[in-house]
Amino acid sequence: MRFGIPIVERVLIRRHYRQSGYLFSLFFTTNHMELNSSKEDSENEWESLLRPFDLEELRKSLCWVTPRRLLRLLELPLDISTLLQAFNWASSQRGYSHTFDVYFVLIKKLAEAGKLKMAEELLQKSREEGVVLRECLFIVIMRCYGKSGLPGAAVRMLDEMLEKYECIPSFRSYNVVLDILVLANCHTAAVNLFYRMLHKGVPPTTFTFSIVMKSLCSVKDVDSARSLLDKMGRYGCVPDSIVYQILIHVFCKENRIQQALQLLDDMLLMGCPPDAETFNDIIHGLCRIGHLDDAMKLVERMVNRGIEPNALTYGVLLQGLCKMGEIDEARSVLSKVPSPNTVMCNTVIHGYVMAGRLVEAKVLKDTMKQNGCHPDVFTYNIMISGLCKEGRLGLAICLLNEMEAKNCKPNVITYTILINRLCKDGHWEEANNMVKEMYSKGLSLNTIGYNCLINNLCQNRKFDEAMSLLEKMTEEGCKPDICTYNSLITGLCKTEHLEEAFHVYDNLLLKGVVANSVTYNTLIKALLQQGKQNKSVKLHQDGVDTALELFEKMRLNGFCPSMASCNLLVDGLCRKRRVQDALDLLEKLLQLGFKPDIVTYNCLMNGMCRKGSMHAALSLLEKLHAEGIVPDIVTYNILISWHCKVNLLDEASSLLNRAVNIGIVPDERTWNVLLHNVLKESIHGVPLL
Template identity: 30%
Template structure:
């Protein structure tokens, strides 16, 4: 609520100090306070009575406290204040102020304060403390200085050290560190002497602001005020160092604490134990506990140890520590249970994590959103989306409200398991339940729709994001640009690209690379080159993906000179070509018929220490096979097996085709077929057909049958498919057997088993 001025705020209701008899609009029984209270609840009575002569302020206070809400309490008070025997009491005003403060009725509080003054009711610091709490609770921290101004100007009250401490503490809790500085300056200017609590609050403020050096200086300044740091002073500093990730600094503060004669308490020890555990220094934490005389580990200590063990991957020890805690009568808190559940989930131990959840509930420790989201997210990642959905439904029926993280996990899991329609239904349900989708929700769905080329729906989601005010990040735009480019809708992709600038979304290297690749695929290489220049102008450095897109275009066009220029530019601009770049250039050279140059480049790349991949070898092997230079091709193939990455299915397919098309002895082709099948790679049928024809012409039908049986076995043919083919083989109808085999192989892609 915006306030015009604390000390001159307009009154929301009429306040009168004149005392006269005004009938209260409810019946009053004079026999007892209880009857009087009962009468107040009946608005149908027509009997009106004044306050009884013996009705005390304490009875009125009790009645005010019994009212169902602050409005009723205020009406009762306003009526009572008009009665002849009413006397203004601070306790009554304070009770009303507290009730109004709970609901944030600041206007009414201010009016009541002025009524206190006009009725000559004593106003002291405790009155204004109620205002401090109210303003802090409703985030009106900027008005706290106005409270002090009002005290001094309108009520001639000077805030003391305690009052300033309360105000400073409320500001520090709310992280209003600038206001803390302003208020402390006023405290000093007013000559109010600080005490230990003042220093503790200020040190905590400095620690929150990550200003540890000034916090230490403030500690050192305390003796100048004849003050000694207490346990809270040192513990606050320890916590500050721990939050900065400097546990050793916290341990130095502990030594300083001991040297100053201030004994460690369980709180300070636990702070250090927690800090050590957060850093994974579990053994050190245990030694510290053991060596600290007079310290008995409590529930906080054990919780810190269990969480630390889980955080460092020692889940088994964490579970053992949990059992030890329970034996000693300690309970785990929800954060510790969450650490155990999270640790088990990271190890993929879902069943054990669910057991911990059930144990947690049996110990009357209520799971929170983090608990359920951890389990649901893990189930989705493990492709147990149905189980995750069921868990979410069960939890919802028990009063658990799923948040955006819950929905995101489920939607992502459904998309990854190709249940996109259900994911969209859940997305709609999410909105119906009042849970606003975030940018991650939209990113998941847009990426999923883009992968299915359902770009119209993806673009509609982008518009929905705009209408809902949801921030659109670069990932969302990149996903759409990629989908449009892959669907050959490059003009629309350029529109999305331009839209990013208008919406204030910074374009990344991925954005540029995606569109540059799309333009190159659409043979719009000049536009791609202009876009690369724009990329550099925006301060982004072209990387290997940028250059490779253009390189691939020139290689496909057979323009080796320009392709070589791209590689040269790439190197001169400090972007070292990788094996993908060289592989693309080798492919271009082979396509242009320059196999010898490609072979030399292959050797040159090898000399650079790069591990050659099938992407680099395959074009050269294929070119050699086409030229019937099968021996050279086989040498490269075997070299790839020994020195490079293992050959892929394409490598085997190239060599197999070369051998079967008359590139070498038929036995070599047979042996290679067996080798290929043992790797789990099925042959393509046209080449296998050539091999079968050759085997039959050489009366090697037995070998052919063995190969066909091996293909069926490795290919996982069904029983009916196998029976038909074997039937034809048995009666030596090889053409029919091969025809059926070919039909089945045509429906299958080469794959590994």
């Protein structure tokens, strides 16, 4: 329009931007407008605003507002309440009807503002007014539901499109909802919606397949995702680079590298250009399974196709080579990198350090500047850690001084490495000085640092100092973890302070720290070894029952007992003549994936013989052969000893012959038991009980 914004829009804009607190009321009616509020502006202002229209004709007009004019107003950056007021005012005008475009703009603004309930109410109003709704409106609402974290509402809206609003959803609507479900991790729902889409005859697109493949891969149904690739042609869809990249990435993640390589070949045949990330996935997978030659060839293939390897490509390759001990090859690759960065150099330096080649690591560190990069705190930490492991503490401290001289600030890890070495070497005073130096530079010990100190104190049996450090750690707001408590428990158990160890265990549970397999195995082992040595347990009257309680807690928390703990449990029960309990325990252990060894069976046979069940012990010996477990001299010593004790010397002699026949050499204990009992028999005529 020549004169610019229509009058109703101007009035509303003026109303919106006025800063005074009173309301600027709309004064339009269907029959006339009150234009004579003041004599000064009634003539000049209104005539100027309404030119070139005839003022009298406009006054006589029954309805001057149109959907087009209202639409222009709704598109302005006005607040929601103003827009709704304009919308409702227009609705009240005689002969006026809202169009789809008006509803679309207002509903879109409401939905994007998070007013989803109001948007749906307006949608319902449009249906009641008989407005023919189009798919684009529902897509807007569904997307807003997705952004608001309401995937279920998006699915409901998709269902209501046809049922309630008589709008047939196309692949666009399904793609939007599928994408929302995947982003919300509703993968099963996404797959179900996809098959429902096919059942309803809605043709999927390549994008549809890529979404569903991603969903299937997320729930580890990789084979189903791969099968969809073969089905795409039935629906007239051609796989693109994204489809192949999704599958290649997940195959590499599952170490199915050959299938990933086959997909790469298919991708190239289909004319889908792979990018550096696609190659990086496969190179990483090849390095992970130790196929370094194939990884190197793939890098060459990548270059030949005109794809420039990036920093990640070289980083993955260098890491793989160093991990497999191919340090010289890694150094050669590094020398060929056009612009190596500090991370790449650090990877090779770490490889040298792990191989004990500290001199070459230092040479590479010193020549980094020539390649356009500089050693950082990680470089120095790697070097200092290597020197400390080699016991070269003096050189490590010199390196600390060097990094400070070069304005490379040491961090908590730097000091923790040095403090740990100082503690191990017994330099407690120097370690304390290092801690003070660290605090003077504004750094504080973290959990790892405290754990190093506490662990070393416990190993040196300085439990009072370790407990004091634990209190200080808590006071400084540094939360102890399970490693902190395990150091204390292990140290106390090794020094036979079992009661104190259980006190620490109870304390960690009260603090909300979750015990792990190390905690349980340490306590179980200490309980049963102490019981085996016939020592009293002050805290618990029966160490075996307490150990079983710990085993049950361990099992319920999803941890597996160690082989030593299992054998000690079985042995502890058998020593108490609770052989059936030991067999029941073994059954539970088998369900957890535990594989009994010869020590387990020796404990069981000893327990059976202790109860006088010689026949059961011999039957168990026969079972060993069936399970492929080879008996040892301890097995036969147990059986021979118990047979001698009950005066079954012939059977004991037969067992000795059997042991010799299968290549087991009798030891000193074997001969002592036999000779002792034979002599007793010949002298006294009665067996030694």
